[in-house]
Amino acid sequence: MKKLSVLMLLFVASFKADAQDISLKKGWKFAVGDSAQWASPTYNDQHWQAIDLSYNWERQGHPNYDGFGWYRTRVVIPASLREKSFLKDSLRLNLASVDDNDEVYLNGTLIAKYGNNGGSNIKDGNYGPRSYTIAANNPAILWGKENVLAVRVFDTGGDGGIYGINFSLAMADVMDNVTVNTDADFEYGDNNSLSKSVKLITKNQYQYQGKLAFKVTDPETDAVLYEKTNPAAFTIGKPFTYSFSIARLAKKSYTITYTFTDEKSGKSVTHIETTPYILTPYPSAKPKINGAEVFGARSGNPFLYMIPATGKKPLVYKATGLPEGLKLDAATGIISGSVAAKGDYPVTFTVSNKLGSKTKKFTISIGDKIGLTPALGWNSWNAWGLSVDDSKVRISAKAMADKLSQHGWAYINIDDGWEAENRSADGKILANSKFPDMKGLTDYVHGLGLRMGIYSSPGPRTCGGFLGSWQHEDQDAQTYGDWGIDYLKYDWCSYSEVTIPKPDLPALKKPYEVMQASLGKIHRDIMYSLCQYGWGDVWEWGANVDGNSWRTTGDIQDTWQSMAGIGFDQGKAAPHAQPGHFNDPDMLVVGKVGWGPSLHTTRLTYDEQYTHISLWSLLASPLLIGCDMGHLDKFTLSLLTNDEVLAIDQDALGKGASQYVKNENYQVWVKELKDGGKAIGLFNTTDKYQTISLDKADPVLKGYTKFRDVWQQQYIITTGKAFSAKVAPHGVMLIRVEK
Structure with a gap:
């Protein structure tokens, strides 16, 4: 976690682009520093750096830079933009997402700031999406002429700048505040049927009346399977609800398109979603x-x-x-105590019920290494952000104990937002009022057989502005030990304020070495998660500072662009994964996410979610759920409880997959397994169905005779000289090959 990851929540609905929209994505200039002159339309910025708004400023020549930066561009705002609009009163400015806070100037006049969320100081930090509305009669707007737009940004730490997808200027539209809300769960019926209710919602006083078109398409054949149009009317506080049922679906995803057209304005809003399909078999009643x-x-x-x-x-x-x-507690399966003598202890587990029994060989390794396989757990950030509290953590722990722990999930991790405003008189870190009894909470988690995690920063402040561990490392480590903490996420954040500018490798390693030394002084195993966004190729030295995992990237978002961009860019880090030390491409974005307090269903399609879990498992990554654990829908639960998929992630060899094939249509990633087999992911990176084939004489398959569909947990009968699979758009075929 670096900042409040709510990038592009403006796109919960997919709106039809207005032909009058003006793109602002290109033509920007950038400079670090701060000067009031830079807002002026007459300032000469020709010597400034050209910058790409797809990326933060760190990736464009300013690594580790925190503080002020300015963006400037020029744009002609035609008078026809206003004349052709249905509503002629306001201009809408979209600036994707700001990291962390902003002031916006048009022709030298301050027209918007701080995301319209209040605050008195640009340095307060207010990371997130930006969409500003400006009155059409504002004298700062030069209709029909060239305008200079300048954005002053302050970055509190980590990544900085304005970046994302939607940079545009348009007249405010009657559909701007209309949402096709599809966050309700799909209901599963007989014969593979699905049913659901969706709502048309608005924040406008406008009385919408028109038609809602509903269409189901098979993306494999492009065939329209069902169409229906219904009258629809709604206004603020009075949504329109549409319920439907789709019968006899195959085990694949279909596309549903909802389009509402308002009769009076002729304007439309469209939202597209896909249907879930469950591949994970239901667990047997036998042990x-x-x-x-x-x-x-x-x-x-x-x-x-x-x-x-x-x-x-x-x-x-x-x-x-x-x-x-x-x-061992024979009724709960919880093993506790302490072992004095080092060594590898072979153990045999047996689990029985009225239907039979099952045994498994297991090794308890007592030594200097912990975290021999990647952590399986939950982290509060991607769901609750800074709104996390004791109740949410207890609900998450109970849900994990009831639904996930039997599949190996074990960690309940509190991210940023738990810290009190001040330390005690003797310097001890304290929890805030949201966590009245941290020791009691930890005892509750331990009582469920789970382990407890917490969060801090080596800087004076965390990314959320709470107390960090700067110059209190020994005290904080001891406090964590006293509370019974089992996992520490240590996030760089404001450490940039107390280290050298543009830190070299020793400076990047130092804060993590300091805290590791402090953790080594207490008598408790605490998994150590380094979070500094992959700076300095951390995968090359993370193990040397005893990190059990290390972030290899910036923050993930629940979009294909973000997830795939991160996941398929792990090739350099993959060879450095090993037992006790793993690459961390950030937390999972499946289920209900939102970075608190408001949540939404992940914007990843169901095929993309299969890709997400498959790729992270192949990479031997920590799997840290980032959703509302109190609302685990049937599909999300099936994603998180496939034991054969999890076994790939938890394989004792500890190797990360390598990229074996990459072309414009698909990628193939291969992971070696301890038993001599291989796990192979065939990933379709396009938006059309693709047939992906591997020759059985290819070195990656040569000598292997058994092919197992891991998600469906069944062997595949293959004939011919190649193994082939038809893979859905942005989807995956995950196989395990054996001799």
């Missing part, structure tokens, strides 16, 4: 033991592990070969 094959702990430190098993309850757990100092 089955899941999870990794190894767990590491340090000698003498508290030990906590819950045997992950599915099957009809009640289950009875047994373990033979437990090292001295550990005990």
